[in-house]
Amino acid sequence: MRQQKWAELAEVKRELAARDWFMGTSGNLSIKVSDEPLTFLVTASGKDKRKETAEDFLLVGADGQPAEATHLKPSAETLLHVEIYNKTNAGCVLHVHTVDNNIISEWYGDEGEVIFTNQEMIKAFGLWEEDAAFRIPIIPNFAHIPTLAKAFADHVHEDRGAVLIRNHGVTVWGKDAFEAKKFLEACEFLCQYYVKLLLLKR
Ligand SMILES: CSCCC(=O)C(=O)COP(=O)(O)O
Numbered sequence: 001m002r003q004q005k006w007a008e009l010a011e012v013k014r015e016l017a018a019r020d021w022f023m024g025t026s027g028n029l030s031i032k033v034s035d036e037p038l039t040f041l042v043t044a045s046g047k048d049k050r051k052e053t054a055e056d057f058l059l060v061g062a063d064g065q066p067a068e069a070t071h072l073k074p075s076a077e078t079l080l081h082v083e084i085y086n087k088t089n090a091g092c093v094l095h096v097h098t099v100d101n102n103i104i105s106e107w108y109g110d111e112g113e114v115i116f117t118n119q120e121m122i123k124a125f126g127l128w129e130e131d132a133a134f135r136i137p138i139i140p141n142f143a144h145i146p147t148l149a150k151a152f153a154d155h156v157h158e159d160r161g162a163v164l165i166r167n168h169g170v171t172v173w174g175k176d177a178f179e180a181k182k183f184l185e186a187c188e189f190l191c192q193y194y195v196k197l198l199l200l201k202r
C-alpha cells in the first residue's frame with residue numbers, strides 16, 4: 001500500500017514539477033496511507049521538489065511527526081495537511097506557490113475570499129448550475145505555523161476544497177490524488193484567467 005501511494009504521489013509531483021509549480025523549493029504534497037492509525041506520506045522539507053529521489057517523502061502520523069526513525073524533516077506546513085486528514089476523508093493534499101495564485105490572494109485578500117462565476121472550469125468542483133459560484137477563502141499568511149493551521153482549519157469542512165494563503169500559495173485537497181490534482185489545475189486556471197482579465201480591464 002505504502003509503495004503504491006508513494007508511486008501515486010511521485011507521479012503527481014512529477015506532473016506539477018513539469019508545470020514549474022515548485023519554484024524556490026516551495027510547495028508540499030501528501031497522500032494518505034492508512035486511516036487507523038492515520039498515517040500519510042508528506043514531502044520532506046526544504047527540498048527541490050523538481051528532483052526525484054528516494055528521500056522525497058516520509059511517513060508521518062496524526063500529529064504530523066515522523067511515524068518511524070528518519071533524518072528527514074516533514075514539510076514545515078505538515079500541520080495544515082494534518083488538519084485536513086483529521087477533519088475529513090480526503091486522501092491527498094497539494095500546496096503550490098504560483099505568481100497567479102499569489103496575485104489573486106493579494107487582490108481579494110481584504111475581502112477574505114475570491115468568488116469565481118461565469119466560468120466553465122468551476123464544473124471541475126462539481127458545480128454544474130448555470131449561475132453557480134465557486135468560493136475560495138483567503139487567510140492571512142501567519143508565520144507561526146500552528147496559528148496558520150488554526151486559521152486554515154476554520155475552512156476545512158468537506159472532503160474536497162481549496163484555501164488561498166495570502167501572498168503565499170494555495171492548498172487544495174480531494175478524495176484521492178486524481179481529484180486533488182484536478183482541483184489544483186482548475187484553481188490555477190481560474191487564477192490565471194482572473195489575473196489576465198483584471199489586467200485587460202484596466
Ligand atoms: C521558499 S518556500 C517557503 C516554505 C513554504 O511555504 C513551502 O511551501 C515549502 O516548505 P516545505 O517545508 O514544505 O519545503
Ligand SMILES: [Zn+2]
Nearest residue numbers: 026027168169
Ligand atoms: Zn508554502
